[in-house]
Amino acid sequence: MADHDPGRTAPPAPEPSGQGRELVRPHTREQVSGRLPGDRFVRVVPSYRGKFTAKGSRLVATEAASAPRGPLDKAFTATRHLLLGRPIATEREGEERLSKLKALAVFSSDALSSSAYATEEIMRILVLAGAGALALTMPVALAIGVVLAIVVLSYRQTIAAYPSGGGSYIVASDNLGPFAGLVAAAALLTDYVLTVAVSVAAGVEALGSAFPGLNDVRIELGVGAVLLLTLGNLRGVRESGTIFAFPTYGFIAALAGLIGIGTWQQLTGTLAPYHPPAAFIAGTAIEPLGILLVLRAFSSGAVALTGVEAISNGVPAFKRPEAPNARITMAAMGLVLGFLFIGVSQLVSVTGVLPDPSEAESVISQLARLIVGGDTPYYFALQITTALILVLAANTSFADFPRLASILARDRYMPHGFAHRGERLAFSTGIVMLAGLSALLLVHFEGSVSSLIPLYAIGVFTAFTLSEAGMVVHWRRLRGQGWRRSLVVNGAGAVVTGITTLVIAVTKAPEGAWVVLILIPALVAVLYGVHRHYRNVEDALYVDPAHARLETLDPLVVVPIGSLDRATLRALSFARALSSKVVVLHVATDDAAAARIERQLGALADTGLEAVIVESPFRSFGAPLLSYLDTVDRADPGRPITVVLSEFVPSHWWEYLLHNQNAFRLKIALFFRPNTSVIDVPFRYDRD
Numbered sequence: 001m002a003d004h005d006p007g008r009t010a011p012p013a014p015e016p017s018g019q020g021r022e023l024v025r026p027h028t029r030e031q032v033s034g035r036l037p038g039d040r041f042v043r044v045v046p047s048y049r050g051k052f053t054a055k056g057s058r059l060v061a062t063e064a065a066s067a068p069r070g071p072l073d074k075a076f077t078a079t080r081h082l083l084l085g086r087p088i089a090t091e092r093e094g095e096e097r098l099s100k101l102k103a104l105a106v107f108s109s110d111a112l113s114s115s116a117y118a119t120e121e122i123m124r125i126l127v128l129a130g131a132g133a134l135a136l137t138m139p140v141a142l143a144i145g146v147v148l149a150i151v152v153l154s155y156r157q158t159i160a161a162y163p164s165g166g167g168s169y170i171v172a173s174d175n176l177g178p179f180a181g182l183v184a185a186a187a188l189l190t191d192y193v194l195t196v197a198v199s200v201a202a203g204v205e206a207l208g209s210a211f212p213g214l215n216d217v218r219i220e221l222g223v224g225a226v227l228l229l230t231l232g233n234l235r236g237v238r239e240s241g242t243i244f245a246f247p248t249y250g251f252i253a254a255l256a257g258l259i260g261i262g263t264w265q266q267l268t269g270t271l272a273p274y275h276p277p278a279a280f281i282a283g284t285a286i287e288p289l290g291i292l293l294v295l296r297a298f299s300s301g302a303v304a305l306t307g308v309e310a311i312s313n314g315v316p317a318f319k320r321p322e323a324p325n326a327r328i329t330m331a332a333m334g335l336v337l338g339f340l341f342i343g344v345s346q347l348v349s350v351t352g353v354l355p356d357p358s359e360a361e362s363v364i365s366q367l368a369r370l371i372v373g374g375d376t377p378y379y380f381a382l383q384i385t386t387a388l389i390l391v392l393a394a395n396t397s398f399a400d401f402p403r404l405a406s407i408l409a410r411d412r413y414m415p416h417g418f419a420h421r422g423e424r425l426a427f428s429t430g431i432v433m434l435a436g437l438s439a440l441l442l443v444h445f446e447g448s449v450s451s452l453i454p455l456y457a458i459g460v461f462t463a464f465t466l467s468e469a470g471m472v473v474h475w476r477r478l479r480g481q482g483w484r485r486s487l488v489v490n491g492a493g494a495v496v497t498g499i500t501t502l503v504i505a506v507t508k509a510p511e512g513a514w515v516v517l518i519l520i521p522a523l524v525a526v527l528y529g530v531h532r533h534y535r536n537v538e539d540a541l542y543v544d545p546a547h548a549r550l551e552t553l554d555p556l557v558v559v560p561i562g563s564l565d566r567a568t569l570r571a572l573s574f575a576r577a578l579s580s581k582v583v584v585l586h587v588a589t590d591d592a593a594a595a596r597i598e599r600q601l602g603a604l605a606d607t608g609l610e611a612v613i614v615e616s617p618f619r620s621f622g623a624p625l626l627s628y629l630d631t632v633d634r635a636d637p638g639r640p641i642t643v644v645l646s647e648f649v650p651s652h653w654w655e656y657l658l659h660n661q662n663a664f665r666l667k668i669a670l671f672f673r674p675n676t677s678v679i680d681v682p683f684r685y686d687r688d
Contacts, residue, residue, distance in 0.1 A: 097319045100329050105248040107314050108333040110195055110307025110396030112252065113389045115340035117202050117449065118144075118304035119348055120363040123355045125297035129289035131354065136294060141345035144301050145338055147496050151305060152334035154468050154493035155312045156327050157486050161474060163323035167313035168467035169404060175470035175477070179524075184466040185408055186523035188309070190516060191459030192397035192404075195306060196438035198456055199397075200225045201447045203390030209365035210383035218447040223439050225391045230435040233398040234428060247388035252336060254382040255364075259343035262371045266350055272370055276354045292507065299457065299504040304341050306460045307393070308333070309467070313400045347371075359449065362386075394438070402430025412534040413527040454511035459520065461501040468494035555640040555677070556632060557582045560625055560666065564600035567683035571646035572609065574681050578642060583632075584611045587624050591615075621662065622669045633675060642677045643670055649684040 098106060122140050126133040162170055168188060173181025200222045208215040265271040287293060311330045318325045344364070347353075353366045364386055372378045402418070406427045409419035417429045445451040471490035475483045505517060557575045561568045561584060575582045584601060588594035594613050601611045616624045629641060647663035663680065670678045 098317050099319055100325050100332075102245055103311070103314075103318055103325070103329050104332060105245040106317075106399050107310040107329070107396055108307070108337075109248050109389060110199060110310060110393040111305070111333055111337050112248065112340065113199060113202075113393035114304045114306060115255065115337060115344055116206065116251075116364050116386050116390060117362065118301050118341055119345045120355050121303060122297045122301035122345075123348065123363065125293060125300050126289075127355060128287040129293055131352075133289050133293075134352070134354070135349065136297070138345050138349040140294065140297050140301055141342055143298060144304055145342055147302070147500060148305055148308070148334060148338055148341075150489075150493045150496050151308050151464060152330060154471065154490050155309060156330050157489060158312050158467060158471055159315055159323055159326045159330065161471065162312070163315050163326075167309050167400075167404070168463035168470075169407065171470040171474070172466040175473035176466065180466050180470070182413065182524045182527050183520065184463045185404060185413070186520045186527065187459035187462040187466075188313075188404060189401065189459075189523065190519055191306065191456070191463070192401040193434060193437045193441065194452065194456050194459070194516075195397040196226065196229075196394040196434060197441035197445070198303075198449060198452045199390050199393035200438070200442060201445075201449045201452060203387045203393075204447055205359060205449055206362055206364070206383055206390055207387040209361045210380060210387075212360065215360065219443060222442040222447045226394070226435050226439045226442070229392070229394055229398055230431060233395065233402075233431050247385060247392050250381075250385040251389035252340070254378075254385045255340055255344070257378075258368060258371060258382060259340070259347060262347045262351075262367065263343075265371060266347075271351065274351045274353055274366075274370055276352075295503050296507040299500070299507045302461065302500055302504060303457050304337070305464075306457055307396045308337075309460065309463060310396045310400050314403060317399070317403075397434060397438075398431060401434045402427035405430040405433075408527065411531075413531045415530065451512075454508045454513050455516050458501070458504050458508065458513055458516045461497055461504055462520070464497035465494055465501050468497055553640055554581065555579050555642045556636070557642045557644055558585050558629065558632075559583070559644045559646070560585050560587070561597075561646065562586070562662070563597065564603070567646045567648055567681075570683055571644050571681040572604075574679070575642075575644045576607075576609075578644070578679075580608075582609050584609050585614065585625065585628065586612070587614045587616050587621050589616050589621070622666060625666070626669060626673070629673070629676065640675055640677065642679060644679045644681060647680050647682050649682045 119137065119141060122137055123134055126136055126140075158167070158171060162174075164170070168184040169181050172184040201218070203225065204214070204218045204221045207221070208218060214221060262271065311326050311333065315322050315326045318329075344367070347367055348363060351367065351370055353363055353370070355363055356366075365383060368374070368379045368382050372382075405414055405418040406421075408414040409416055415429075418427065418433075420429065421427055441452065468490050472487055472494055475487040475490065505513065509517065555578065557579045559568075559571055559575050559582065561571075572582070572584065584604070586594075586597045586601075588597065594615060597613060598611075604611070612628070614624050614628060629643075633641060643666070645663045645666055667678055667680065670676055
């Protein structure tokens with residue numbers, strides 16, 4: 001550096017104040033040439049450049065810092081990015097929020113899609129008293145429409161009072177206590193799983209109505225649809241909104257058009273007469289028409305309200321201002337759902353369409369054949385959009401189940417992994433669990449809508465009731481401006497949804513809903529168990545920062561060795577730096593091996609290391625080592641034990657097959673042993 005000019009030396013970058021900055025802000029010196037011949041400079045640059053960026057006293061990891069390192073890791077990462085997209089930085093979360101149009105598609109597809117089968121579920125119960133009982137379809141639908149209006153108004157108030165989202169769980173927890181909140185959460189989680197199964201099964205049924213050959217593979221189609229939904233949601237909220245917007249609005253337009261055309265034909269007297277197949281009529285009138293049958297029909301049709309609460313749960317996913325946008329979307333969803341549901345029910349009442357006992361063709365399909373013809377492009381467009389919206393209706397659950405699970409995880413009622421956001425800012429653990437549970441339901445019930453419907457709606461109406469009751473307590477406690485009007489609205493909602501919950505529970509229990517009535521309390525018990533575990537762990541780990549002290553621990557360090565070589569010497573040097581008490585342990589499987597290791601360890605006699613040779617006549621290695629650790633642990637129970645493992649690391653992945661991997665097996669065996677720390681000292685073999 002004879003030509004170095006001190007006047008031209010670039011000064012080091014200023015360091016932020018604070019202890020330990022040399023550890024977090026390391027620098028290196030590099031030599032650069034100047035503009036004149038012979039000029040050379042020493043420039044101090046951060047050694048983390050390219051992998052990290054500086055942000056005050058912190059380092060921010062770039063995407064390059066998370067880049068894959070090995071060929072297998074690179075292949076896996078490339079596949080993941082192809083399916084799910086590249087990682088999204090946290091500061092871009094605002095860009096991933098939803099507009100009102102996209103939010104309607106993401107959060108309302110479940111509620112809107114129910115208009116395709118809710119009327120049919122009413123009819124399947126009423127027809128048990130004969131075709132004449134179907135005249136009550138419209139009155140029952142109107143009663144459900146009134147409940148819908150009350151619930152929508154109530155949840156608009158919930159959104160304004162709780163703009164942070166969480167829906168029924170947050171409202172019930174804050175106002176009725178933790179137990180009520182957990183009941184609401186368990187009910188919603190159960191309902192979300194059933195929503196996916198019912199929606200996908202109904203979508204496959206709609207597709208089978210237009211293409212009957214697909215009915216033979218409806219289970220496979222259903223599971224495949226769940227897989228596609230999973231991939232779409234793992235890609236992130238905004239992309240799922242873009243994917244699902246077209247089918248949602250296509251369904252609304254197609255069904256609204258069918259209602260308009262059918263109503264026009266009714267008014268002009270051009271509506272074609274309906275002639276049901278003989279199989280649809282045979283076997284009817286097997287039950288008397290009474291109040292219980294009407295209540296059963298009401299409870300079956302109440303599935304039209306499932307998914308209404310989804311918008312209030314997902315308020316944080318809206319673009320700013322979140323709460324006003326969510327309230328507008330809630331009102332739009334209520335109006336559209338009410339129009340479609342009542343419109344279909346009115347057409348069914350006028351035409352006299354009957355439900356197909358075999359579920360081979362839906363009521364919507366029969367209406368479309370009657371009004372626009374079964375071989376027209378409009379008919380196929382309606383069936384395809386209906387199938388898509390029914391399948392994609394499950395996306396409401398994919399949006400809300402992971403979000404609710406993350407809130408429960410934040411409150412320590414579910415495992416912490418549910419609160420973690422993946423590379424695409426999606427709650428990946430919740431998405432995957434929802435997909436797995438719903439796929440199991442589809443397989444178990446063979447994709448049958450009628451078999452799944454009895455399990456449906458109990459959970460969501462339980463959550464409705466607890467949320468409305470919680471809002472009543474909320475308004476009474478705050479007593480702000482207009483609190484009396486709000487209290488009346490939510491009070492009416494609590495009464496109506498509470499009665500509906502009782503009706504559904506009583507009428508659906510004999511049909512299989514008793515499973516849900518048992519599952520919800522069981523899930524509450526599980527959530528409480530998880531919370532108790534986290535509370536116990538917190539109590540065990542807590543320390544008052546004002547009295548925090550570091551203890552001086554001199555552990556017993558045990559170094560298992562097979563021979564004395566460079567890798568072993570490196571591990572022994574590391575062990576001596578940890579403690580003054582180091583035991584070199586060799587488990588010998590024959591006398592020759594024991595004699596050889598004794599001769600080798602003689603060279604270390606003056607190092608202060610204690611050598612222990614354990615003969616293993618049954619040729620096992622791990623078990624004698626663990627037994628030795630048990631022995632020294634009993635002799636000195638207060639001293640921590642550290643096992644230092646020397647691990648040989650080959651240059652190529654296939655070379656692992658040529659070595660016995662004893663260190664790897666020992667790490668697994670020692671992983672769950674109490675009072676034991678395991679340190680791995682790798683020795684990499686690099687060929688020239």
